[in-house]
Amino acid sequence: MLIRTKHFGEIDLEENKIIEFPQGIMGLEGYNKYTILYDIEEGEKPTISWLQCIEEPGLAIPVMNPLIVKSDYNPTIEDALLTPLGEMSNENVLVFVSVTVPEDMTKVTVNLKAPFIINSDTRKGCQIMVENNDYPVKYNIYEAIRKMKEARKED
Amino acid sequence: MLALSRKIGESIIIGNDIELTILEVKGDQVKIGINAPKSIPVYRKEIYLQITDSNKEAASSEATVDILMNLFQK
Numbered sequence: 001m002l003i004r005t006k007h008f009g010e011i012d013l014e015e016n017k018i019i020e021f022p023q024g025i026m027g028l029e030g031y032n033k034y035t036i037l038y039d040i041e042e043g044e045k046p047t048i049s050w051l052q053c054i055e056e057p058g059l060a061i062p063v064m065n066p067l068i069v070k071s072d073y074n075p076t077i078e079d080a081l082l083t084p085l086g087e088m089s090n091e092n093v094l095v096f097v098s099v100t101v102p103e104d105m106t107k108v109t110v111n112l113k114a115p116f117i118i119n120s121d122t123r124k125g126c127q128i129m130v131e132n133n134d135y136p137v138k139y140n141i142y143e144a145i146r147k148m149k150e151a152r153k154e155d
Numbered sequence: 156m157l158a159l160s161r162k163i164g165e166s167i168i169i170g171n172d173i174e175l176t177i178l179e180v181k182g183d184q185v186k187i188g189i190n191a192p193k194s195i196p197v198y199r200k201e202i203y204l205q206i207t208d209s210n211k212e213a214a215s216s217e218a219t220v221d222i223l224m225n226l227f228q229k
Contacts, residue, residue, distance in 0.1 A: 007219065007220045026206050026207045026210055027206070027208065027210045027211050028207075028210055028214065039220055047227040048226075048227045048228070061210065061213045062213060062223055064227075079193075080192070080193035081194060081196060098209065098213040099213060100209060100212050100213045101216045101218040101222070105226060111206065111209045113202070113205075114209075127210075128196070129196060129198060129203075137202070137205040137206055137209050145226065145227060
């Protein structure tokens with residue numbers, strides 16, 4: 001199906017790439033269908049992706065794998081909150097955190113407090129507030145990105 | 156807004172399966188016990204608002220694909 005996107009114009013999206021968020025996303029209620037988009041050369045691994053809303057082309061949230069910037073990220077989540085997504089396993093669980101990019105790039109943050117959890121088998125997702133008190137809504141990642149890029153240069 | 160007066164130890168039932176109990180009152184602070192199905196998320200409002208604000212901010216960022224790719228990949 002053809003969908004319009006915020007950053008990538010009109011694209012042809014396979015139906016099986018649509019992810020349903022039955023409860024929507026906190027503060028952005030009313031939209032339930034999303035997909036994950038990224039822009040990379042073949043063979044590369046994406047660092048940054050976009051959670052693109054299907055129903056509202058102007059709605060796209062930059063997201064990333066939290067382990068890239070916080071390697072010990074291990075949120076505690078109440079199991080019952082995940083049951084609507086279907087049976088979860090290490091193989092089918094995808095975890096993303098939103099990335100907030102202010103004009104001043106050194107203040108780039110991710111939201112460790114409320115990750116997006118997606119079941120890649122059922123293609124259902126939700127945003128959950130985790131129980132960890134030490135995971136902030138605004139976790140600065142500028143230094144982590146700088147180190148990541150330096151490490152990559154040394155490879 | 157519905158306002159109900161309750162004493163310590165008294166409860167309020169919402170729907171069929173959510174129960175709020177006043178546990179303790181100390182000065183201007185009230186301790187509330189919440190009995191709800193585990194599938195129902197319970198939030199402190201100020202943290203809930205931080206998350207809704209953060210989502211809106213992340214979504215409204217005008218950082219283009221190029222800016223983000225430069226920040227992360229290059």
